[in-house]
Amino acid sequence: MDIVHKPVMVEEVVDYLKPEPNADSLLVDCTLGEGGHSERFLSDFPQLRVIGIDRDPDIQQKARIRLASFEDRMQYFLGWYDEYFNLNPMGERPDRILFDLGISVFHYAQSGRGFSFSSDEPLDMRLDNTEGESAGDVVNRRSEGEIADIFFRYGEERYSRRIAARIVAERKNSPFLTAKQLADAIWHAVPNQYRHGRIHPATRCFQALRIMVNHELDRVERAVQASFRVLKPGGRLGVISFHSLEDRIVKKAFREYSRNCSCPPEQPICNCGGRALGSILTKKPLVATELECRNNPPSRSAKFRVIQKLRDTRMDQ
Structure with a gap:
């Protein structure tokens, strides 16, 4: 029996990352998984296009089947999310970027790679x-x-x-x-x-x-930096993390982007431009509601942070 992964904090994600009204927007779903978040965005916003990234060909195929009715607005990239933003193969700057750093229920229940400690599966755990x-x-x-x-x-x-x-x-x-x-x-x-x-x-x-x-922490750090660089000014980047190590990386990066000055503290005169690159929209991370935690237990440890990009460089107006 196929087990369907329930995406976490869908309402909060849509609320913060919804495109501007009547805009031809692009969302990059960096952790497509089975396509739950992307399906909701494509259903709610008929003009939105989505690029979905996943390293696992098995789970990407599940997403392709789920999102088949949106084929004209959906593109896929098979690879790691940090690689995507460094390569930027589509050559586009997105308005919205989403990372959902959790592991899919599919990996625990059906991947055959030993993610679940109750299984007799081979001890692998690699997404690739x-x-x-x-x-x-x-x-x-x-x-x-x-x-x-x-x-x-x-x-x-x-x-x-x-x-x-x-x-x-x-x-x-x-x-x-x-x-x-x-x-x-x-x-x-x-x-x-x-x-x-x-x-x-x-x-x-x-x-x-x-x-x-899977080198997850290194990838998260590289990907947050690279994705923020590619994001359009005015665009939004949202990250759902599931443990303190990931959340720490995201929090640190967002804090750096929201600072007015990036010069070393010992430098007497600012020469970086003195303008923040982004504005944090979630002063504290959002967490799942009690109802969602009951209905979707993996959401209990989820934290959602969002930043809006203001400019490409600190010199820009």
């Missing part, structure tokens, strides 16, 4: 499984110290060293081949009281491996 290390490569080949650092840095896992030690001890007998194998090892590595908390004890480690093998 043709390049780079898999999660299995990391836990089977990296040193104990490296594994602990990955869990702590990307998962903020407090028991990272205990877990890494358990992994290295167990792999001497047999390599980790499935997600469930790894989840069981993590469960046995942590203290008893940690096993029965609000989230599964493997949650943070699985997050860390997924972030690491």
Whole structure:
């Protein structure tokens, strides 16, 4: 049975990123997934065009089927979102840009790549499984110290060293081949009281491996900068993040764009132009309503930030 991913905070996203009335606008959906956000925009705004980006060919195909009735207003790019803005293959400057940095339910339930710790799927976790290390490569080949650092840095896992030690001890007998194998090892590595908390004890480690093998944080940082550069003055950039590491990157970038001066503090005279590049529209990140959190549990950790671009350079009026 196909499981359909519910996009998060759709009403808030549409409210902040809706195009100007009667305008021929372009939205770049940087994390197209199954096309939920794009479908709503295309349905509500008949003049809007959308470019949808996704690295995973399987999930992009699902989006193509879902959005088939909008074929004349839809373009697709198969690749990473940071690559898209550096290449700018369509040669256009969008009015609206959306990042939804969460992982699709499809990846957890049906991708066959070990995103879910309850599955016997191969331990992969790459969105593009043709390049780079898999999660299995990391836990089977990296040193104990490296594994602990990955869990702590990307998962903020407090028991990272205990877990890494358990992994290295167990792999001497047999390599980790499935997600469930790894989840069981993590469960046995942590203290008893940690096993029965609000989230599964493997949650943070699985997050860390997924972030690491897909280079997610580096990509987010590059993509936010590159997308803001390409965005038209007057346009809006919105980012939905799902954990503090992503949100920190977005918050820092938006704060920098909204500063009137980018000169070093020790420099006595401003020569950058002294004008902010953008205006933050969400002083605090928006979060999902209680009703949405009940109906769509992944939305509980979502944070939505939006910035409006004012000018291309600080010298511009």
